[in-house]
Every structure is written in structure tokens, then in C-alpha cells.
Amino acid sequence: MSSKRPNIGVTGPDKGGTAAWWFTKFALLLHGAHPIRIRPKDGIPEADIHGLVIGGGADINPRRYGHSEVEDLLSEDQEVSGVRKFFIRLATIFFFPLIYFIRKLFSISSPGIDKRRDELEFELLEQAFEKGIPVLGICRGAQLINIQQGGTLHSDISGYYTEVPRVNSVWPKKKVCLAKQGMLYELLKSQYLWVNAMHHQAVDTLGEGLQVVAREENGIVQAIEHTGRDFVLGVQWHPEYMPQIPLQRRIFKALVQQAEEFNVQYSQ
Numbered sequence: 001m002s003s004k005r006p007n008i009g010v011t012g013p014d015k016g017g018t019a020a021w022w023f024t025k026f027a028l029l030l031h032g033a034h035p036i037r038i039r040p041k042d043g044i045p046e047a048d049i050h051g052l053v054i055g056g057g058a059d060i061n062p063r064r065y066g067h068s069e070v071e072d073l074l075s076e077d078q079e080v081s082g083v084r085k086f087f088i089r090l091a092t093i094f095f096f097p098l099i100y101f102i103r104k105l106f107s108i109s110s111p112g113i114d115k116r117r118d119e120l121e122f123e124l125l126e127q128a129f130e131k132g133i134p135v136l137g138i139c140r141g142a143q144l145i146n147i148q149q150g151g152t153l154h155s156d157i158s159g160y161y162t163e164v165p166r167v168n169s170v171w172p173k174k175k176v177c178l179a180k181q182g183m184l185y186e187l188l189k190s191q192y193l194w195v196n197a198m199h200h201q202a203v204d205t206l207g208e209g210l211q212v213v214a215r216e217e218n219g220i221v222q223a224i225e226h227t228g229r230d231f232v233l234g235v236q237w238h239p240e241y242m243p244q245i246p247l248q249r250r251i252f253k254a255l256v257q258q259a260e261e262f263n264v265q266y267s268q
Contacts, residue, residue, distance in 0.1 A: 004267075005033055007036055007049050008028050008049070008052065009051070010037055010055060013057050013058065013114055013117055014040050020057075030252070031252055033256045039120075044123065050262045050266065051133060051135075055139075056139035060143060060144055065152045065153055121144055132262065139236055139238060142234025143202070143203060146206065149226075150207045151204070151210065152205040170196050171196060172196050174216060177217070178191055182214070183231075184225065184233060195222065195237035195239075195242075202236060211225055214235070223236065231255065233255075239251045
């Protein structure tokens with residue numbers, strides 16, 4: 001039996017993405033994983049990968065899916081006491097300026113379509129599916145999982161925000177509802193979740209083998225899962241930027257646990 005920490009690959013762009021990498025790395029280290037940064041210029045790492053995080057970033061090349069136009073602060077976790085909610089609120093107030101500053105400091109203008117990153121991540125995802133490696137897709141990563149399975153995206157979700165204000169913030173200001181039949185609900189034990197929002201696209205037609213496990217009140221998909229695999233989860237928000245919220249940390253903890261199990265099986 002292997003006692004080594006599981007290696008979890010974290011994808012990102014060649015330029016930018018430093019803040020996302022740092023916060024994702026912290027979330028994985030916190031739960032005992034060994035994060036490995038993966039960028040197009042680095043290629044697929046030589047080290048064995050036991051888990052995979054497909055991070056946020058540039059839009060995916062629309063040629064990879066059927067282009068579709070839009071036509072038509074804290075979690076309510078019953079397990080969190082009032083005292084804990086108070087301290088979580090204080091932590092959120094403390095962390096928000098720090099996270100906002102770091103993202104602004106290391107952010108660059110959007111590079112547009114990144115074909116090399118698309119190719120790398122689709123290849124990594126295909127290998128992960130073949131081997132049974134657990135996968136977490138964040139924002140762009142959730143969309144990429146859907147496309148890989150034959151789904152499509154809404155290229156612009158602004159048309160959905162006519163009666164409901166559109167949120168664009170690293171702060172957890174958007175409320176989403178979790179489906180009770182999903183793995184995500186079983187993991188978080190909460191029907192509602194406050195999340196951040198930094199996206200202008202979203203899942204449209206669902207890919208094969210996937211199910212929607214979270215939506216916001218106007219119907220926009222906020223999380224998807226693969227029904228035929230142990231751990232393939234895509235969330236439209238950025239849990240890495242909410243380390244002060246226990247429910248968001250559980251997502252990374254679950255990924256690390258699945259990667260540890262895969263590592264043991266892989267080493268036998």
C-alpha cells in the first residue's frame with residue numbers, strides 16, 4: 001500500500017493564472033495532496049497523476065462545440081452553528097480584500113481563445129477518464145467536461161439576467177440550489193450554497209453521462225457530475241477563492257480523498 005501523498009495536477013494558462021494556482025495549491029496542500037502545476041508550455045507531466053483539477057480561464061474554442069446563443073453570504077448549512085457562522089463571516093470579511101488584491105495584482109488581460117491549452121486539457125481529461133482518475137472542473141473546467149462529453153455552451157448568459165441582477169464577484173454573493181440526488185449534495189449536506197461568479201458562459205446542452213446537480217434561480221447550470229464515474233465534478237464557481245468557508249473546502253477534501261484511493265489502487 002502506498003503512503004505517498006497523491007499527486008494532483010492543476011491546469012492553467014501559460015500567462016496569468018498565478019492567483020488561481022496559489023489558492024488551489026493551498027486548498028490541496030491543506031488536505032494532504034501534492035499539487036503539480038500543468039500549463040501548455042510544460043506539457044503533460046512525467047509524474048503519475050492521481051487527481052486532476054481543470055482550472056478557470058479563457059473561453060474554450062467554440063469550434064469544439066455547437067455555438068449557442070441565449071434566447072429566451074454564506075451557506076445555509078444546517079451543520080454550521082450560529083457561532084461558527086459568525087466567525088466564518090468575519091473570516092470572509094478578512095479574506096475578501098486579500099483575495100481581491102492578489103487576483104488584481106497577478107491578473108492579465110484575457111488572452112482570448114487558447115488553443116494549446118484546449119488541446120492539453122482535453123487530452124488530460126481523456127486520459128483521466130480512461131484511467132479512472134478523479135476530476136474537478138472549475139468554471140472553464142466544468143464547461144470543458146461538458147464539451148468533452150458532447151455537450152454545448154451558452155456563449156453569453158447576459159440575457160438571463162433581466163429580472164435577477166447579474167453577479168460578477170469573487171465574493172460569495174450568488175445563491176445556488178443543489179439537487180438532492182447528486183453527489184455534491186451528499187458531500188455538502190446542504191440544499192443551498194452561496195458562491196462567487198466570474199463567468200459569462202455556461203452549460204447549455206448537457207453532455208452524455210452528465211447530470212445537473214446545481215442551478216441558480218434563473219435556471220443557469222452551476223454544477224454538473226458524471227453519473228457513471230466515481231468522481232467527475234464540475235462547478236461553475238471558484239471554490240479556491242473561498243478558503244474561509246468550510247463547505248467550499250470540502251470539495252477539495254473530497255477530491256484529495258478520491259485521489260488517495262486511486263493512488264492506493266494504482267500502486268498495488
